[in-house]
Amino acid sequence: NTYRIAVIAGDGIGKEVMPEGLRALRAAADAYGFEVDAVEFDYASADYYLEHGQMLPDGWFEELRRFDAIFFGAVGWPDVVPDHVSLWGSLLQFRRHFDQYVNLRPVRLLPGITSPLAGRKPGDVDFYVVRENTEGEYSSVGGRMFEGTDRETVIQDTVMTRTGVDRILKYAFDLAQKREKKHLTSATKSNGISITMPYWDERVEAMAGRYDDVRVDKFHIDILCANFVLHPDWFDVVVASNLFGDILSDLGPACTGTIGVAPSGNINPDRTFPSLFEPVHGSAPDIAGKGIANPVGQIWSASMMLDHLGETEAAAGILGAIESVLATGGDALTRDLGGTGTTASLGGTIASVIAGA
Amino acid sequence: NTYRIAVIAGDGIGKEVMPEGLRALRAAADAYGFEVDAVEFDYASADYYLEHGQMLPDGWFEELRRFDAIFFGAVGWPDVVPDHVSLWGSLLQFRRHFDQYVNLRPVRLLPGITSPLAGRKPGDVDFYVVRENTEGEYSSVGGRMFEGTDRETVIQDTVMTRTGVDRILKYAFDLAQKREKKHLTSATKSNGISITMPYWDERVEAMAGRYDDVRVDKFHIDILCANFVLHPDWFDVVVASNLFGDILSDLGPACTGTIGVAPSGNINPDRTFPSLFEPVHGSAPDIAGKGIANPVGQIWSASMMLDHLGETEAAAGILGAIESVLATGGDALTRDLGGTGTTASLGGTIASVIAGA
Ligand SMILES: CC(C)[C@H](C(=O)O)[C@@H](O)C(=O)O
Ligand SMILES: CC(C)[C@H](C(=O)O)[C@@H](O)C(=O)O
Numbered sequence: 145n146t147y148r149i150a151v152i153a154g155d156g157i158g159k160e161v162m163p164e165g166l167r168a169l170r171a172a173a174d175a176y177g178f179e180v181d182a183v184e185f186d187y188a189s190a191d192y193y194l195e196h197g198q199m200l201p202d203g204w205f206e207e208l209r210r211f212d213a214i215f216f217g218a219v220g221w222p223d224v225v226p227d228h229v230s231l232w233g234s235l236l237q238f239r240r241h242f243d244q245y246v247n248l249r250p251v252r253l254l255p256g257i258t259s260p261l262a263g264r265k266p267g268d269v270d271f272y273v274v275r276e277n278t279e280g281e282y283s284s285v286g287g288r289m290f291e292g293t294d295r296e297t298v299i300q301d302t303v304m305t306r307t308g309v310d311r312i313l314k315y316a317f318d319l320a321q322k323r324e325k326k327h328l329t330s331a332t333k334s335n336g337i338s339i340t341m342p343y344w345d346e347r348v349e350a351m352a353g354r355y356d357d358v359r360v361d362k363f364h365i366d367i368l369c370a371n372f373v374l375h376p377d378w379f380d381v382v383v384a385s386n387l388f389g390d391i392l393s394d395l396g397p398a399c400t401g402t403i404g405v406a407p408s409g410n411i412n413p414d415r416t417f418p419s420l421f422e423p424v425h426g427s428a429p430d431i432a433g434k435g436i437a438n439p440v441g442q443i444w445s446a447s448m449m450l451d452h453l454g455e456t457e458a459a460a461g462i463l464g465a466i467e468s469v470l471a472t473g474g475d476a477l478t479r480d481l482g483g484t485g486t487t488a489s490l491g492g493t494i495a496s497v498i499a500g501a
Numbered sequence: 502n503t504y505r506i507a508v509i510a511g512d513g514i515g516k517e518v519m520p521e522g523l524r525a526l527r528a529a530a531d532a533y534g535f536e537v538d539a540v541e542f543d544y545a546s547a548d549y550y551l552e553h554g555q556m557l558p559d560g561w562f563e564e565l566r567r568f569d570a571i572f573f574g575a576v577g578w579p580d581v582v583p584d585h586v587s588l589w590g591s592l593l594q595f596r597r598h599f600d601q602y603v604n605l606r607p608v609r610l611l612p613g614i615t616s617p618l619a620g621r622k623p624g625d626v627d628f629y630v631v632r633e634n635t636e637g638e639y640s641s642v643g644g645r646m647f648e649g650t651d652r653e654t655v656i657q658d659t660v661m662t663r664t665g666v667d668r669i670l671k672y673a674f675d676l677a678q679k680r681e682k683k684h685l686t687s688a689t690k691s692n693g694i695s696i697t698m699p700y701w702d703e704r705v706e707a708m709a710g711r712y713d714d715v716r717v718d719k720f721h722i723d724i725l726c727a728n729f730v731l732h733p734d735w736f737d738v739v740v741a742s743n744l745f746g747d748i749l750s751d752l753g754p755a756c757t758g759t760i761g762v763a764p765s766g767n768i769n770p771d772r773t774f775p776s777l778f779e780p781v782h783g784s785a786p787d788i789a790g791k792g793i794a795n796p797v798g799q800i801w802s803a804s805m806m807l808d809h810l811g812e813t814e815a816a817a818g819i820l821g822a823i824e825s826v827l828a829t830g831g832d833a834l835t836r837d838l839g840g841t842g843t844t845a846s847l848g849g850t851i852a853s854v855i856a857g858a
Contacts, residue, residue, distance in 0.1 A: 231692055258619075261617055261730075262615075263619075281693075282694065282695075296663035297661070298661045299696070300695075301643075301656050301658055306650075333747075336744070370751045373752065394724055394727045395723070398731055
């Protein structure tokens with residue numbers, strides 16, 4: 145098997161962690177017997193924007209759609225391009241045009257990483273947040289009236305479609321069904337957001353009827369956030385609308401101490417277009433250029449990408465390598481984890497464990 | 502001074518903790534020299550709904566508006582009345598009709614209460630969430646198209662007005678200005694919610710110009726939630742839209758372990774209508790009727806109410822009594838806090854400390 149991977153490092157530490165992501169990917173290819181054909185692109189970056197006045201070339205859609213997946217670093221360099229320009233001009237275009245309607249993020253306590261929660265140990269917390277990634281609260285429908293006056297009024301629509309809601313629910317139920325606990329939690333707010341959220345609940349109920357073996361519960365988003373802190377062990381697969389999923393998929397990694405190392409998949413499960421895999425962390429201008437960024441998020445993203453491509457053993461191999469290096473850790477780790485290592489030395493250590501597998 | 506207080510105990514443990522709230526209030530009245538004229542109402546409860554088919558009598562608005570404040574227990578008994586009926590039929594009516602446009606919630610590490618966060622101590626965390634309480638994401642504007650078909654589409658509007666946004670910001674800036682740190686944090690999501698949230702940011706910036714002595718920062722709601730867990734010591738006054746405020750004001754108390762004992766004020770700062778004070782916890786059907794509910798949230802709500810009414814010493818006296826009882830704690834505490842006390846015995850202990858002040 146040969147996989148064609150579009151590689152977009154982006155900005156800041158994206159450029160530093162990407163080589164380590166590729167090193168892990170190549171080590172896995174050798175160890176598990178597949179080929180990677182990686183092509184690097186310099187767009188979706190501030191440098192590209194400065195030169196061309198736009199984040200992406202006109203032909204990006206045709207160019208990237210031929211790949212099996214997009215391996216992404218981080219985008220954003222606010223001193224040069226405002227965030228809403230760089231993000232809506234790149235990442236959010238990919239999500240929409242490649243119909244990557246699932247945003248998948250693991251929430252997992254890892255060995256060697258200190259959780260801010262008292263008394264939680266690796267194994268205690270291990271779940272997924274499944275976020276709707278194309279509609280809902282992130283619509284661009286709306287506007288402003290009576291501009292500049294005391295009557296000024298701003299309106300923005302949340303839009304949910306049966307197609308959009310049902311397909312994300314189906315993905316989440318399918319995922320729950322494949323897991324040991326077979327437990328799905330829905331994020332809602334139907335007691336306050338009185339039109340869209342009751343609709344969401346209705347579709348969850350309808351879908352639940354088709355998955356007799358999946359246990360379903362729901363929480364309003366306020367108490368659900370509280371429960372991520374109080375009872376992170378309660379969850380298995382959590383499904384949420386675009387905005388609620390955005391919140392939960394930062395809060396979850398925060399609770400497990402992994403916000404700097406967590407990965408994220410922007411997935412088109414129908415495979416009509418490539419999916420995109422990226423670390424959760426951004427371009428981190430404050431530490432960029434120093435060679436000290438933690439590459440684990442990028443490497444873990446490679447694992448998610450391989451899982452999506454069907455190389456499940458290689459995916460597990462990479463995650464296992466990350467866990468064993470973090471567990472024995474010490475000096476090999478980067479400074480954010482209390483070690484003295486660099487981006488390259490930690491990446492190298494993980495790659496050699498993958499190779500030895 | 503005599504204060505006319507409308508007392509609405511509501512459902513479940515609301516009925517059990519309210520007597521302790523009143524006991525504390527009366528003890529404070531005696532100790533600090535003011536009068537309380539408390540009138541109890543049986544509506545805004547499932548019992549009332551069962552008898553009358555509605556949550557409130559027709560004349561509730563005229564009846565309640567004459568009071569100086571409303572002291573509220575908890576509403577909701579889902580076995581009998583669906584939550585959206587009981588809540589929209591009572592609490593949310595009060596917020597709207599009495600224009601209680603501020604929802605104020607303290608987030609505070611208390612002695613004797615175990616925080617789920619590792620290594621945090623009382624004094625480390627002490628801030629307020631100021632939530633817009635009448636507009637924003639909680640509008641009832643919208644609807645459903647193509648019902649029952651594959652094209653089914655549901656739309657709900659978020660509506661922000663200059664009046665609504667500016668007055669909540671003004672309240673939050675005023676509060677920040679009165680505090681030692683003079684630090685205001687705004688919750689936004691202008692990188693994703695592209696119409697209403699940039700407007701929110703704009704108004705924050707405009708208001709900031711009028712408060713030179715207040716330090717202002719902002720975070721997107723996803724990373725802000727993460728920072729509540731990772732850096733709760735960063736905050737002083739956090740201001741947020743209706744939905745974001747709802748989330749933050751449950752998450753904050755969860756992080757401090759106080760979700761069962763935190764209070765909340767639904768405030769009309771202009772005093773054109775009465776404000777309403779209530780514990781954050783709900784009616785808790787699972788433990789109702791056993792006499793074991795923790796009355797601290799109701800008693801702390803009495804403290805917030807007195808603060809609002811201008812009895813600041815009495816307010817501080819009640820909070821001080823709560824803290825000293827929690828700190829020495831032991832058996833006096835209710836079971837949820839590791840003691841063997843009852844609702845009445847813990848309430849009595851706190852009242853006697855207030856009286857002795
Ligand atoms: C019950 C619900 C409608 C309410 C809200 O979301 O406002 C509650 O969560 C609160 O915070 O008081
Ligand atoms: C940058 C922002 C628009 C984006 C989002 O909210 O989707 C980010 O928070 C994410 O989760 O990938």
